Amino acid sequence: xxxxxxxxxxxxxxxxxxxxxxxxxxxxxxxxxxxxxxxxxxxxxxxxxxxxxxxxxxxxxxxxxxxxxxxxxxxxxxxxxxxxxxxxxxxxxxxxxxxxxxxxxxxxxxxxxxxxxxxxxxxxxxxxxxxxxxxxxxxxxxxxxxxxxxxxxxxxxxxxxxxxxxxxxxxxxxxxxxxxxxxxxxxxxxxxxxxxxxxxxxxxxxxxxxxxxxxxxxxxxxxxxxxxxxxxxxxxxxxxxxxxxxxxxxxxxxxxxxxxxxxxxxxxxxxxxxxxxxxxxxxxxxxxxxxxxxxxxxxxxxxxxxxxxxxxxxxxxxxxxxxxxxxxxx
Amino acid sequence: xxxxxxxxxxxxxxxxxxxxxxxxxxxxxxxxxxxxxxxxxxxxxxxxxxxxxxxxxxxxxxxxxxxxxxxxxxxxxxxxxxxxxxxxxxxxxxxxxxxxxxxxxxxxxxxxxxxxxxxxxxxxxxxxxxxxxxxxxxxxxxxxxxxxxxxxxxxxxxxxxxxxxxxxxxxxxxxxxxxxxxxxxxxxxxxxxxxxxxxxxxxxxxxxxxxxxxxxxxxxxxxxxxxxxxxxxxxxxxxxxxxxxxxxxxxxxxxxxxxxxxxxxxxxxxxxxxxxxxxxxxxxxxxxxxxxxxxxxxxxxxxxxxxxxxxxxxxxx
Numbered sequence: 001x002x003x004x005x006x007x008x009x010x011x012x013x014x015x016x017x018x019x020x021x022x023x024x025x026x027x028x029x030x031x032x033x034x035x036x037x038x039x040x041x042x043x044x045x046x047x048x049x050x051x052x053x054x055x056x057x058x059x060x061x062x063x064x065x066x067x068x069x070x071x072x073x074x075x076x077x078x079x080x081x082x083x084x085x086x087x088x089x090x091x092x093x094x095x096x097x098x099x100x101x102x103x104x105x106x107x108x109x110x111x112x113x114x115x116x117x118x119x120x121x122x123x124x125x126x127x128x129x130x131x132x133x134x135x136x137x138x139x140x141x142x143x144x145x146x147x148x149x150x151x152x153x154x155x156x157x158x159x160x161x162x163x164x165x166x167x168x169x170x171x172x173x174x175x176x177x178x179x180x181x182x183x184x185x186x187x188x189x190x191x192x193x194x195x196x197x198x199x200x201x202x203x204x205x206x207x208x209x210x211x212x213x214x215x216x217x218x219x220x221x222x223x224x225x226x227x228x229x230x231x232x233x234x235x236x237x238x239x240x241x242x243x244x245x246x247x248x249x250x251x252x253x254x255x256x257x258x259x260x261x262x263x264x265x266x267x268x269x270x271x272x273x274x275x276x277x278x279x280x281x282x283x284x285x286x287x288x289x290x291x292x293x294x295x296x297x298x299x300x301x302x303x304x305x306x307x308x309x310x311x312x313x314x315x316x317x318x319x320x321x322x323x324x325x326x327x328x329x330x
Numbered sequence: 331x332x333x334x335x336x337x338x339x340x341x342x343x344x345x346x347x348x349x350x351x352x353x354x355x356x357x358x359x360x361x362x363x364x365x366x367x368x369x370x371x372x373x374x375x376x377x378x379x380x381x382x383x384x385x386x387x388x389x390x391x392x393x394x395x396x397x398x399x400x401x402x403x404x405x406x407x408x409x410x411x412x413x414x415x416x417x418x419x420x421x422x423x424x425x426x427x428x429x430x431x432x433x434x435x436x437x438x439x440x441x442x443x444x445x446x447x448x449x450x451x452x453x454x455x456x457x458x459x460x461x462x463x464x465x466x467x468x469x470x471x472x473x474x475x476x477x478x479x480x481x482x483x484x485x486x487x488x489x490x491x492x493x494x495x496x497x498x499x500x501x502x503x504x505x506x507x508x509x510x511x512x513x514x515x516x517x518x519x520x521x522x523x524x525x526x527x528x529x530x531x532x533x534x535x536x537x538x539x540x541x542x543x544x545x546x547x548x549x550x551x552x553x554x555x556x557x558x559x560x561x562x563x564x565x566x567x568x569x570x571x572x573x574x575x576x577x578x579x580x581x582x583x584x585x586x587x588x589x590x591x592x593x594x595x596x597x598x599x600x601x602x603x604x605x606x607x608x609x610x611x612x613x614x615x616x617x618x619x620x621x622x623x624x625x626x627x628x629x630x631x632x633x634x635x636x637x638x639x640x641x642x643x644x645x646x647x
Contacts, residue, residue, distance in 0.1 A: 174482050179467070179475030179491065186457045186468050192419065193455035193527075198443035198471045198534055207478050327458045327516035 002282045005146070007274040013148050014270035018226035020262050021161035022048075022219045026239075027246040027258030028168045029216030034244070035252035036176060037208035038188030040093050043084065043100030044243050046107040047213040048220030049235035050076040053111055053120065055221060056230050059129035061119050066132035070221065077217040080107070081210040089205045101237060111232035125231035133225050154226075161222045165259060168215050173255045175211075184208050185253070245307060251317030260318055268306065272299040347564045351397035351585040358586075360599035360607075363390035370395040370538055370569045371416070371447075376425030378411055378593075385411045386422070387593040393538075398560065398570040400580045400601070403590035404614050409573045410452060412590065413542055417449045418442040430537065444471055446537035452546060452573070456523040458516025462507055465515050465526055466498035467491070469533025498533060505529040505559065521552035528559060539563055541572035545579055557583055577605070589613065 014020060026048055033041040054073030058064045080103075088099045110116060112123040120126065137156040143149060150158065175181045183204050186194045191201050224230045242265070250261025276295035279285045290298055310317075316325040358364050369392035378386040386408040393399050401409050414420035416427065418439035426435045429447055437445075457465050473494070474480050475487030502508045505525045510518060515526060524544060531539055544560065545553060560583055563570050574580050580587060580601055587604040589597040591613035597604055604610055 171482070174484075175478075178481035178484065179473045179487060180478055180481030182460070182464055182468055183476055185460060186464075189457035189459055190455045192439075192451065193457060194468070195419070195439040196417070196443055196449050196451070196455075197469050197530065198440050198448075199468075199476070200438075200440050211478075323517075324459050324514065327514055 002278045002284070007271065007278060009147055009149070010274050011267055011271040013150070014266045015263050016158060016162070017266070018154070018157050018161060018222060020266045021158065021165060022223040022226070023243060023246055023266065024165055024259045024262035025161075025168060025219030025222065026216045026243045027250070027262055028165070028172060029212040029214070029219070030240075030243045031247050031250075031252060031254075031258045032172060032184075032208055032212035032215060034247060035254070035257070036181065036188065037184045037205060037212075038093065039089075039205060039209060039212075040097035041100045041209070041212070042097045042237070042240055043102075043104030043107075044212075044216050045235045045237065045239035046100075046104035047077050047080060047216045048223060048239070049104075049107055049111065049232075050080050051217030051220035052224040052230050052235075053126075056126040056129045056224060057119055059132070060121075060126045066129075069129065073217060073221065074214060077213045078210055081206070081213045085206045085209045089202055089209070101240075104235070104237060104240065108232050108235050111235070120232070123232060125229060127229045130225045130228040157222065157226045161226075164218050164222070168218065169255055169259065172215070176253075176255065180204075188253075248317055249307065249310065251319035254317070254319035257317060257319045264318070265303075269299065269303050272302055347396055347567070348561070348585070351394065351564065355394055355397060355586055355600070358394075360597075360603045362595040362598050364392070364598050366392040366394040368395045369393055371427060371429050371571075373416070373427035374425060376412070376415060376427060377423045378408075378415055378420065379423050384593050386415060388412060388425070388590075388595055391588060391595055391598075393569065393571055394586060395569050396564065396567060397585040398564050398572070398583055399586045399588060400584035401571060401573045401588050401590065402575070402577075402580060402604075403596075406592075407590040407613075408593040409590055410542060411593075413449065413540060413573060416442075417447060417540060419449075443534060443536075446535075447540065448531045448534045448536035448538070449540040450524075450527045450531055450542055450544065452542040454520065454523040454527050454547075456515040456518060456526055458514060460515055461512050462502065462510045462515050462518070462526060463495070463498060463512065465530050466502060466533055467494050469530040470494040470497070471534055494533075501529045501532055506555070519549070521548040521556070524548055524556060525552070525559070528556075532563075536568060538569040538571065541570065543573050543575065545574060545576050553579070581605070 026044055029047065030041065030044045033039040033044070051073035054076035055066075055069035058069035058072045059066055084096075084100055084103055088096045111120050113120075114122055116122075134153055134156065137152060139152040139155045142151040142155060176185070183194065183199050187201055187204055195201050223234075246261035246265050247258055248261075249265060250257030250259070273296060276285070276290070276299055277292045280287065280290060280292045280295055316322045354367050358366055371393040373388055373391050375390075376386055376388045377384065401412070403409050411420065415422050418434070418437050418441070422435065426433055428434065429442075429445060432445065434442055434445065434447070443449075457468070460468070473487065474490055475484075480486045499508065499511070502511060505528070507522065507525060507529065510522065515523065518526060528539075528541070528544065541560070544556060548556060557579060560570060560572070584601055587599060587601050588595055589604055589607075589610050596613055597607045597610050599607065
């Protein structure tokens with residue numbers, strides 16, 4: 001017997017849940033880099049990582065206030081953007097991709113290194129930094145309906161998360177319809193043309209790198225706070241690859257693209273990962289095809305196939321304009 | 331076509347920019363590095379080497395203000411490299427040059443553009459996924475809304491944006507692109523892209539426009555209109571320096587011609603004097619014979635045939 005209620009409720013919860021918010025914020029930042037400015041940043045996970053660690057180390061290791069932790073995290077994000085940008089933004093786009101993917105791994109390995117474990121907690125990471133955040137929780141109890149249920153803690157992080165998402169979208173929307181956004185999009189098309197028109201391409205690329213990193217860093221905070229713990233290995237390269245998937249799924253250089261992309265991505269993944277084991281246990285799928293242990297991996301395979309089909313039949317993503325994508329072919 | 335200035339037409343000084351340019355250049359010596367009465371650009375000892383190859387080695391060259399100067403030469407002569415150096419897109423190994431009296435060597439390209447020397451590219455750089463009107467708006471300098479923080483508050487830049495748009499629309503109309511206003515620039519034809527690039531350069535309000543092969547890949551129907559636009563730049567008080575392979579165009583619109591070969595300026599003069607110059611003909615037709623160039627032999631050939639035949643789509647020095 002398949003318990004459809006549970007499958008639907010976990011799917012619905014994932015649509016608005018903390019994970020969707022984290023990836024939406026990370027992808028909003030990545031969309032500024034990749035979608036608008038054409039910067040191939042493959043180290044977005046590092047921006048989320050330094051922000052989360054900046055906050056956690058400040059609060060957990062040094063016992064300083066939560067708000068100071070947020071500021072330290074933001075400062076760390078800006079410093080990372082400067083460190084990555086100064087040597088690479090003058091080079092061709094693909095060099096940025098190589099350097100950022102390497103930098104993200106360096107950052108992750110630093111967080112898990114033994115010699116720094118006194119501050120970072122090594123591969124175990126850090127806990128007990130989120131109390132001040134949950135002390136602010138105005139919800140006294142959770143909600144529980146037939147379809148969805150969230151605890152008070154979950155409600156609080158979801159509320160804060162979606163407010164931050166809305167603010168991030170508003171900022172991106174404002175900027176991308178301004179002359180500043182026009183320069184950014186023009187840089188994506190052709191840097192030399194923009195230079196020949198009297199704009200400092202380097203300065204704009206740096207601003208875009210910092211902006212996207214800072215927007216993404218809020219995803220890092222929500223991620224750490226929702227789990228009330230941080231672990232270095234969650235900030236690996238596959239984190240960034242999921243973000244790229246989401247940006248492309250939603251439609252690059254579209255304001256709402258990353259949010260809708262994140263919702264669809266996690267809805268699909270959660271639904272399939274709930275459905276397959278249920279089908280196996282109910283005997284609908286015989287164990288000769290897959291066992292419940294294998295169902296998880298098959299879920300990812302199915303989502304992967306779905307994304308490939310999407311890119312073939314709708315390369316512009318959900319919000320994109322096919323005409324615009326085809327201009328690339330020239 | 332207006333007659334070539336052979337001194338027959340007694341130019342009434344001040345009648346048109348063309349007459350003024352002709353008049354000003356009349357007594358200039360027809361030799362490499364000739365001094366001009368009112369140069370906007372003066373370059374000295376500009377050298378650019380790529381490994382063992384000296385791509386550019388220009389001793390001295392002056393560009394007359396308010397005139398249309400053509401820069402011609404066979405493929406690999408260093409014309410585009412010289413363009414890149416002058417506009418800051420490439421760095422020279424040696425040399426200095428002054429634009430409007432200010433030294434500009436070592437100045438990054440965007441600052442060169444802001445000083446009023448704006449270039450276009452041999453391979454047209456339309457910003458494909460921006461609309462035609464946004465391409466134009468981008469050209470305006472000193473935009474308040476282009477600073478990050480001010481961009482967030484539309485009321486700070488809306489008025490200026492309206493003024494820029496008005497100027498852009500006027501230019502689009504002049505270049506007959508107004509019907510394409512909302513289209514993606516990537517959907518334009520090759521010739522229309524050239525027009526857009528030139529119009530966009532004018533949004534910068536330059537003193538000097540540098541056109542790298544403005545006619546390359548343009549369909550003949552558009553050529554005349556492009557030529558007209560280049561001539562209009564001079565009438566509007568701008569100086570034009572352009573690289574071109576099409577000798578008919580050079581003859582038609584330029585007041586002065588500078589010839590480069592193997593990185594050096596080998597000849598200068600009016601279009602007619604340059605095209606009759608044996609050194610120029612040698613450079614194009616590749617006279618590798620010993621001793622002094624023999625002017626009689628190459629002149630039997632139509633000089634324009636050489637350059638046209640060497641017209642290459644992607645010249646990279």
